[in-house]
Amino acid sequence: MLIDWTSIALQIYDKIKAKVSMMDFKPTLWAIMVWNSKASLRYIKQKKKWAEYTGINFKLLELESDISEKKLLKHIEKFNEDDNISGYIVQLPLPKHIDEQKVIDAIKPEKDVDWFHPINQWKILIWDKSGLAPCTPAWVIKILKSLDIEFHWMIACVIGRSNIVWKPVTALLINKWATVITCNSSTPHLSDFTKKADIVVVAVWKPELLKENMLKKWSIIIDVWFTVVDDKIYWDAQTDSIDKAWHKITPVPGWVWPLTVAMLLKNTFKAHKNQIKEKK
Amino acid sequence: MLIDWTSIALQIYDKIKAKVSMMDFKPTLWAIMVWNSKASLRYIKQKKKWAEYTGINFKLLELESDISEKKLLKHIEKFNEDDNISGYIVQLPLPKHIDEQKVIDAIKPEKDVDWFHPINQWKILIWDKSGLAPCTPAWVIKILKSLDIEFHWMIACVIGRSNIVWKPVTALLINKWATVITCNSSTPHLSDFTKKADIVVVAVWKPELLKENMLKKWSIIIDVWFTVVDDKIYWDAQTDSIDKAWHKITPVPGWVWPLTVAMLLKNTFKAHKNQIKEKK
Numbered sequence: 001m002l003i004d005w006t007s008i009a010l011q012i013y014d015k016i017k018a019k020v021s022m023m024d025f026k027p028t029l030w031a032i033m034v035w036n037s038k039a040s041l042r043y044i045k046q047k048k049k050w051a052e053y054t055g056i057n058f059k060l061l062e063l064e065s066d067i068s069e070k071k072l073l074k075h076i077e078k079f080n081e082d083d084n085i086s087g088y089i090v091q092l093p094l095p096k097h098i099d100e101q102k103v104i105d106a107i108k109p110e111k112d113v114d115w116f117h118p119i120n121q122w123k124i125l126i127w128d129k130s131g132l133a134p135c136t137p138a139w140v141i142k143i144l145k146s147l148d149i150e151f152h153w154m155i156a157c158v159i160g161r162s163n164i165v166w167k168p169v170t171a172l173l174i175n176k177w178a179t180v181i182t183c184n185s186s187t188p189h190l191s192d193f194t195k196k197a198d199i200v201v202v203a204v205w206k207p208e209l210l211k212e213n214m215l216k217k218w219s220i221i222i223d224v225w226f227t228v229v230d231d232k233i234y235w236d237a238q239t240d241s242i243d244k245a246w247h248k249i250t251p252v253p254g255w256v257w258p259l260t261v262a263m264l265l266k267n268t269f270k271a272h273k274n275q276i277k278e279k280k
Numbered sequence: 281m282l283i284d285w286t287s288i289a290l291q292i293y294d295k296i297k298a299k300v301s302m303m304d305f306k307p308t309l310w311a312i313m314v315w316n317s318k319a320s321l322r323y324i325k326q327k328k329k330w331a332e333y334t335g336i337n338f339k340l341l342e343l344e345s346d347i348s349e350k351k352l353l354k355h356i357e358k359f360n361e362d363d364n365i366s367g368y369i370v371q372l373p374l375p376k377h378i379d380e381q382k383v384i385d386a387i388k389p390e391k392d393v394d395w396f397h398p399i400n401q402w403k404i405l406i407w408d409k410s411g412l413a414p415c416t417p418a419w420v421i422k423i424l425k426s427l428d429i430e431f432h433w434m435i436a437c438v439i440g441r442s443n444i445v446w447k448p449v450t451a452l453l454i455n456k457w458a459t460v461i462t463c464n465s466s467t468p469h470l471s472d473f474t475k476k477a478d479i480v481v482v483a484v485w486k487p488e489l490l491k492e493n494m495l496k497k498w499s500i501i502i503d504v505w506f507t508v509v510d511d512k513i514y515w516d517a518q519t520d521s522i523d524k525a526w527h528k529i530t531p532v533p534g535w536v537w538p539l540t541v542a543m544l545l546k547n548t549f550k551a552h553k554n555q556i557k558e559k560k
Contacts, residue, residue: 184457
């Protein structure tokens, strides 16, 4: 079976839309863009499109790329104080003369819808649900939940070990009592581990690393990212070789983007609601 | 082989002692004790004994157990500001009328030698070495390092999933490029995983869970904690059954305590040095 993540994303959008439609004071999401790249613009456009679909206001602050760190921090301070801003993202990377971590640390955790702030990252580690969710790891869990999984007895194999995505996926799965095998690009006899797993989450940027003969029957494969070699896109799983009768797998050519945006908007809605509650 | 962790602890104490002896301005470690239990007193005594062995000043602030949260926070504020305090610990648990997390959040991360503060915990997750170290997880790594391990190719099985100890052990090992299998008390077919592992770290409070027939030859076993049943102490590994010719294992009856204290004093020394540097 191919996992239809576009429809999962759409369900999330529609749920937010229904809730927002009943609010007098609507959520507002801002994006701060300093580094003006083509890729960033494409991302921003998608965020804007779906924010507006759900009824969340979307606003963009474009800054010159030679802006000083001090001035940028001043903007962030204003954003933190402004009650009309539910949440905001700072599109990374930032120009080299700006200390990225310093900027991230200045974001008010309650408005950090992109899940960059240390306190929000720490909350995932200790399973404190009051914080905002890490967008990509949260949709990995969302997909698994949509497949009615009982995490308690599951063996998951996570291939990759990055800070922003894979450690949180591991933490989320451990928190749910799954047994988690965290492999990396130099794990010996990788298929020994993937063959044990009910769930394989792969993101190591190694073209077509994961093949049918490395999998256990009935396992679920979540393939998160791709590599471009000679203008051709290769995903981490060799999807063509994988038997869809035996496995549930995220589709290729596919694009995880809608789900990441959906989680961002879900965070924005949650941040908005929390801030209204706090003011009462 | 039995791993001689007492001698590893002693090496650490002696190293700190040598460094402290060359300092004019010596480090000072404080302990704040609110809840006055027998166990806490025993812990405090050990800390005092080894702090003094290394030349670190040790001081104790005993507070009445009906102290208000506000007053306790006031003490912490003073401790944060006092340049003569290199680091301090707040002996947990606290009485029920005090919000423990609020107290922990108030500790200055630079003086948080017990590794309770969110920022220090977060730094381990993202492999930022500027923070202080988690005491127990750090000595697990210390023992493994003393055995000349090349983490990159290792398969480690961590049994247990607690916030304070096992998630950091997992994070530390992932950061070192080991392949890490995190099991818990409900992992199906546990020995399938332990048999794959070069290193088994066990802390699930299940008497004699880990036996010789669950292990791979040459593997290293780190047994961290024990359970008391009918006044008898049971460790998580059935040490008697494990062949010391094939395995390196932490000794039982043994006591992890010296290493935890050693790491606490190492943190105190590091905190002291960092604060001197900052003032310059």
